[in-house]
Amino acid sequence: MNVLPYRDDRSETARPWRAGRATNARRLSTAAAVAAVLLAGCGTGTPKAAAHSGDLGASLAPPAARPLSSAFLGPDLTAAACTNSTKLAGWSNRRLAMLTIAVPVSETSVSDVVSEVGAGAGGVLLFGSKAPSDLGSRLTALKSHVPGHLGLLVMTDEEGGGIQRMANLVGSLPWPAYMGTHWTPAQIQQNVTKVATKMAAAQVNMDLAPVVDVDGSNVAPSRTNPDGWRSFSGSTSVVSEDGVAYMNGLRAGHVIPVVKHFPGLGGSSYNSDFGPAHTLPWSTLQKVAIPPFTAAIKAGAPAIMVSNNIVPGLGTNPASLSPTDIHDVLRGKLGFKGLVVTDSLSAKAISAAGFSVPAAAVQALRSGADMVLFDLGGNVSSQTSSIASAITNAVAGGRLARSRLIDAAGHVLAVRHVNLCS
Numbered sequence: 001m002n003v004l005p006y007r008d009d010r011s012e013t014a015r016p017w018r019a020g021r022a023t024n025a026r027r028l029s030t031a032a033a034v035a036a037v038l039l040a041g042c043g044t045g046t047p048k049a050a051a052h053s054g055d056l057g058a059s060l061a062p063p064a065a066r067p068l069s070s071a072f073l074g075p076d077l078t079a080a081a082c083t084n085s086t087k088l089a090g091w092s093n094r095r096l097a098m099l100t101i102a103v104p105v106s107e108t109s110v111s112d113v114v115s116e117v118g119a120g121a122g123g124v125l126l127f128g129s130k131a132p133s134d135l136g137s138r139l140t141a142l143k144s145h146v147p148g149h150l151g152l153l154v155m156t157d158e159e160g161g162g163i164q165r166m167a168n169l170v171g172s173l174p175w176p177a178y179m180g181t182h183w184t185p186a187q188i189q190q191n192v193t194k195v196a197t198k199m200a201a202a203q204v205n206m207d208l209a210p211v212v213d214v215d216g217s218n219v220a221p222s223r224t225n226p227d228g229w230r231s232f233s234g235s236t237s238v239v240s241e242d243g244v245a246y247m248n249g250l251r252a253g254h255v256i257p258v259v260k261h262f263p264g265l266g267g268s269s270y271n272s273d274f275g276p277a278h279t280l281p282w283s284t285l286q287k288v289a290i291p292p293f294t295a296a297i298k299a300g301a302p303a304i305m306v307s308n309n310i311v312p313g314l315g316t317n318p319a320s321l322s323p324t325d326i327h328d329v330l331r332g333k334l335g336f337k338g339l340v341v342t343d344s345l346s347a348k349a350i351s352a353a354g355f356s357v358p359a360a361a362v363q364a365l366r367s368g369a370d371m372v373l374f375d376l377g378g379n380v381s382s383q384t385s386s387i388a389s390a391i392t393n394a395v396a397g398g399r400l401a402r403s404r405l406i407d408a409a410g411h412v413l414a415v416r417h418v419n420l421c422s
Helices: 030-040 054-060 075-079 084-088 093-099 110-118 135-143 176-182 185-201 236-252 282-288 290-298 323-333 348-352 357-367 380-396 402-415
Strands: 101-106 123-127 153-156 259-262 303-306 339-344 371-373
Touching: 084 402, 093 101, 093 380, 093 402, 101 110, 101 380, 110 123, 110 135, 110 380, 176 185, 176 236, 185 236, 236 290, 259 290, 282 290, 290 303, 303 323, 323 339, 323 357, 339 402, 357 371, 357 380, 357 402, 371 402, 380 402
Parallel strands: 101 123, 101 371, 123 153, 259 303, 303 339, 339 371
Antiparallel strands: none
16 A cells, blocks of 8 residues: 655655665475265165275274264364355355455544444554554454454554554654665564564554565655655565565564565556556566565465556556456465455556446455455445445345355455354
8 A cells, every 4th residue: 555645754764775785694094984984874874885995994884773973973074064164154245245344444543443343344454643552452442343253454554664654652664675775684574573563562463564566766655656765675686585574573573464565566657546557567577576475475475465556468457456467376376375455446546447446346356355455535434335235236246256255255364363163
């Protein structure tokens, strides 16, 4: 998510000079057979002939008139019948839809979205620049409204430099470009962990960071350049290394990282928040921009944000609304199995592509995204309801497979480590 205006305090730690990088070095056979034999006799009144199961089956076959109980089968066999997906299949489409929505709210008035959280919203996205000192207790109160107490993704943009929402509570980080120039990966991880630990203490459990776009422009981010100092470096290898370090720092502090902005915004034609934008050609991105995402995925990235830029060579829709970008490339080619989050669907690039926010949410889910984001502004309650209705109507009308909606909801629960069967 690209947020302007950006703060430029021109302090030593806010200004990433490119004078030089720090010199530190960067761096079930038998058991299945038994179960099959046992199950073969269930409810039939006559056990399967021993000739079909061998001597083992003959010796363990149950009495013909005594069907097996689930207790006899044991916990492993009965538990296997329950998964989050089987549980979610019993949910209403509306409840499933709500789980795929992250609702925006001001960090100074989180109680404003109590009704949305109570209706099952999967997450909340905090906006602001100075968090209240009692944010933790306010968020704890908000989480008490989650149906079934299944947890809530509380996310924010805490990148460093001019993109920080709660530095007054958790401490400040310099622009990523400064980190990339002056800090080793170990130092990045250590400093990020300190901030993440305080974020978690304030009940914020997801950070829309790190940015792993490769951009060496060394300028402040702007309407024409979405990255600039938000990028660790113009070097693919440096961004790969530092991005994983930042990601691991968040995880060590018990905050879920969201690696962004797939498939890479470095060299983009414009900032998609303010209008249509395209990335460098796909042929270039594969060599320059994709490796940091590949590195993050190999290191266990739990979530990835997809950008709103069009990728020349992969289609004409913004990446966040493109099945080619998400299903084929991110899920297929790169093998990512975690949570896929959209960048803000309130972006001008989305409306310029002919989509309202609710329509874009449906298209994003159809393309393989699991959770949709939109900006604070207007009537959030009405917007949330419109998005949920668009999703449920799409399922009812056959434009969005219910199985895809269940899959998306499953990814939201998975990243929160929620087990509906426990």
